[in-house]
Amino acid sequence: MELPNWQEVEHKLSEFAAPTGAAECHGILCGLLCAPSDEPATLWLREALGRSPEEAPPPPLDALFRATLHGLDDADLGFEVLLPDDDTGSVSERTAALAEWCTGLIYGLGVGGLEQASLDADAKEFLADVGEIARADPAVAQAEEADEEALAEIVEYLRIGTLGLRVSARGHVGG
Numbered sequence: 060m061e062l063p064n065w066q067e068v069e070h071k072l073s074e075f076a077a078p079t080g081a082a083e084c085h086g087i088l089c090g091l092l093c094a095p096s097d098e099p100a101t102l103w104l105r106e107a108l109g110r111s112p113e114e115a116p117p118p119p120l121d122a123l124f125r126a127t128l129h130g131l132d133d134a135d136l137g138f139e140v141l142l143p144d145d146d147t148g149s150v151s152e153r154t155a156a157l158a159e160w161c162t163g164l165i166y167g168l169g170v171g172g173l174e175q176a177s178l179d180a181d182a183k184e185f186l187a188d189v190g191e192i193a194r195a196d197p198a199v200a201q202a203e204e205a206d207e208e209a210l211a212e213i214v215e216y217l218r219i220g221t222l223g224l225r226v227s228a229r230g231h232v233g234g
Contacts, residue, residue: 060129060130060137061064061087061126062085062123062125062126062127062130062139062141063119063122063123063140064080064116064117064119065081065082065142065143065144065156066143066147067112067119067146068081068084068085068120068123068141068171070138071098071117071119071120071195072084072107072108073106075108075109076109077107077109078110079106079107079110079159079163080156080159080200081141081156081158082125082141082142082143082156082157082159082160082163083160083162083163083166084107084123084141084163085123085127085140085141085160085165085167086159086160086163086164086167087103087106087107087162087163087164087166087167087170087180088107088123088124088127088163089140089163089164089199089221090133090163090164090165090166090167090168090170090171090173091103091106091167091168091170091171092113092128092131093131093164093167093168093173093221093224093225093228094167094168094170094171094172094173094227094228095171095172095173095228095229096147096170096171096172097173097219100116100191101125102171103124103167103169104116104120105166106166106170107120107142109189110111123141126139127141127181131221131222133223136219136222137217138221138222139185139218140157140160140214140217140221141160141219142157142160142214143156143158145207145218150203150210151197152197153208153210154195155195155197156196157192157195157210157213157214157217158192158193158194158195158197158216159190161189161193161195161217163191164189164221165189165190165193168228171175177228178224178227178228179227181223181227182223182224182227184227185220185223185224186224188216188217189217189220190215192213199232221227
């Protein structure tokens with residue numbers, strides 16, 4: 060199951076005058092789905108849209124929720140991080156989105172009630188790294204091949220680390 064296009068999600072959030080952009084919105088969702096929250100969909104829409112939803116999530120937010128949940132539970136490790144693609148933004152714009160995603164992840168974990176003390180050492184280290192990435196300065200990112208490669212490596216680290224975090228926080232995949 061594939062994530063919707065970043066631009067579609069960004070556009071829908073702007074239609075709702077949401078307080079978050081697409082990357083932060085997806086980070087919040089991932090945090091809530093890793094945390095032990097009982098109502099992740101409702102909490103996510105409230106946080107992502109800045110108000111309680113009156114009905115089911117609109118497209119493409121409904122697809123974002125389903126694809127993210129499916130990716131986190133996928134035995135083939137199909138989880139993806141929603142960020143602008145290489146053609147959509149510069150390295151600095153994608154670095155800013157990556158920092159926003161990390162901020163959202165941390166926020167979603169908190170809103171979802173995750174107790175960091177319950178996590179294993181690897182998950183705690185991952186969250187410390189996420190906090191550092193959230194403070195990334197997009198102004199220092201250049202449009203150089205080395206920066207492109209570093210950004211791709213960080214995205215892969217976040218992708219795999221989030222899967223590990225979900226296992227640690229929930230005790231098993233699909234929890």
